[in-house]
Amino acid sequence: MDGTTADAMALIVQKYGGTSVGNVERIKNVAERVLRSHGQGDQIVVVLSAMSGETDRLVALARAISAAPDPREMDLLLSTGERVTVALLALALRERGVLAQSFTGRQVGILTDDAHTRARILSITADRLKRALAAGQIPVVAGFQGMNGNADVTTLGRGGSDTTAVALAAALSADRCDIYTDVDGVYTADPNVAASARQIAKISYEEMLEMSSLGAKVLQARSVAFAMKYRVPVWVRSSFNDHEGTLVTGEDKEMEQEVVSAVTSDKNQAKITLVGVPDRSGIASHIFGAVARENILVDMIIQNIGQGGLTDLSFTVARGDADRTQEVLAGIAEEMKIKQIVVTANIAKVSIVGLGMRSHTGVAARMFEVLATEGINILMIATSEIKLSCVIDAKYTELAVRALHDAFHLGAASA
């Protein structure tokens, strides 16, 4: 190989989601797509999810046996889905005459921490991957999984295959990471909710990170954080057509001109309110320490002004964690003299995201005004430099998204 060829050749990590590998025909289509990229002279590393529906099937089996299944066993169980698809795609590629080989998370050296079902990647050796690429192979890597220091299988949480793909792209210093999914890219809002939603051509890591954290399902938030840290250009595109998709990349001047880039919503929320908490120092750290030890992520926190030495404390968690959170707190409620624990499940978080919010005033006031006009009560508020979130009654979610999408002129008609 001479220098010219080496310069022209790109290393691309391609990740295909569950719907893209949902059956034998679709797996064959992915093989064709991988071959086309490979035929253009690029080096390709493929990362796959499990067949769509497979993870749910396995979860249902586990839940039929145990109401609160052990996380270590869940990880072994759930990691099988990706092992099936990578073996099948490797077979499909080999059937087409190319050297392809499957690899598990362990085999590409993805070492994680011990937080089963939501493990974080600690390091990636990728030695076998590099050797496979050097030998002209197309490695097909099982997404979503790694191994902890105890040689047990771990998984990276829902959407973890995105993180596998971006992390491998970073470890291999790949030129880019393509995330193939069943939508054409990143939208200004969920098109199923806001009919005028528009696909975004280019978006900053920062905005995408907020959007993913705030309920946009197109990329796992951790994968965006990885991409931002290691400056991996990420393309989100459809595996069913050849549209260009959305580029997630470092921010530029152009991006900052948009005050609000997108509206997101997240119904996977529950509010926990502790009524009558003694208002003294150390209480909050005791409460949230107990919750954190259970690996439960707390999102928003609000503490009301105390009266008579007592205060109310509200916070939100993922809806699936609500019961476990309640159990944890019930265990320490007496000792801490907390009067009551109230769980509200039917809430949602509606958010607006945009780099331009940093330099524009009045965005928050406009959001509150829009929600008030629709008669939607705001239960909690959280802000960052580039996002604004309101917790509302879940039944108003779609109404709120449409109203905000219109009010901030995000639709195709007004673009």
Added chain:
Amino acid sequence: MDGTTADAMALIVQKYGGTSVGNVERIKNVAERVLRSHGQGDQIVVVLSAMSGETDRLVALARAISAAPDPREMDLLLSTGERVTVALLALALRERGVLAQSFTGRQVGILTDDAHTRARILSITADRLKRALAAGQIPVVAGFQGMNGNADVTTLGRGGSDTTAVALAAALSADRCDIYTDVDGVYTADPNVAASARQIAKISYEEMLEMSSLGAKVLQARSVAFAMKYRVPVWVRSSFNDHEGTLVTGEDKEMEQEVVSAVTSDKNQAKITLVGVPDRSGIASHIFGAVARENILVDMIIQNIGQGGLTDLSFTVARGDADRTQEVLAGIAEEMKIKQIVVTANIAKVSIVGLGMRSHTGVAARMFEVLATEGINILMIATSEIKLSCVIDAKYTELAVRALHDAFHLGAASA
């Protein structure tokens, strides 16, 4: 723990087959059964197969993608089935309040050779298993799988979970290995074929090894070889009742009194005939060397008397290997000046097995007479000290089994 308790406590490896863990209810039943044994004070190691039908489902997926799927990919694919069942049983046991933990073949240190889809166990460390037992846990081990020196997943062939169980029993110096299946034990013939077939209370390793090799599906032959080598007492019993089952053990006086212990049949056979092979030295080693390099097991071999420097050579292989054998031989036929390769698939092997055959004459003559009386032509014959096999037209299989079972008085009525 005092000395008395330690003496009384047994270490038992229990293996449950695919039908025993075929759905959630059955997995719960297995958990109850394991708990009962554990409650009696014994240490239990559980080995599981995949849910019945799962391996076939995965094979069908692979075949829909590739006519001749790569063995390394097949192993990754097929090894997922046992990973699902061990996670689910560990959950079921934990749900019942006992410490249980799943382990993969790799995690219990099952190192195999590189012969994907039919790997042989080279060594077992079982360190984690010993630690788990010492900690009072019930380890639940994925059968059928190991890891080769390249850190790739390998599988041990159909029925390989039996071998995992017996090999672990040997590695742990277990007191016994219980193979739970969907039949009550080992029979004098397939009860579906010979209605008078009788369950055998006790059988020697040698006879069981022959029977497994000759088509009795109740135990994988390799597992019996392991048991014989390491003198592991094996109980074959049903997971659906509490019958005693069949003990496979070292031979004793009593056993030798039976001239013929059982009749077996195997339709998974194909005959390859090479017509017009030059009759010179080195030819056979060339032919069978080429076949062996493809990891194809050759069973019976017959060479006809040569005429005019040419000879005919026939041998049998598993029916699934017939096409691949033909391909291998077609590749060398020209070079070796072989005139023709004929594959006959519709054949079967019918065998009688018994320790007493060593000291009784006339058994072979009786077998040939029985088959002749039924008008069944014998195509090939193979003998060992304790077995006699005849290859016949497959359509006569059941007739032959019944006739032999009656002729050697194996039925319940004549017992």
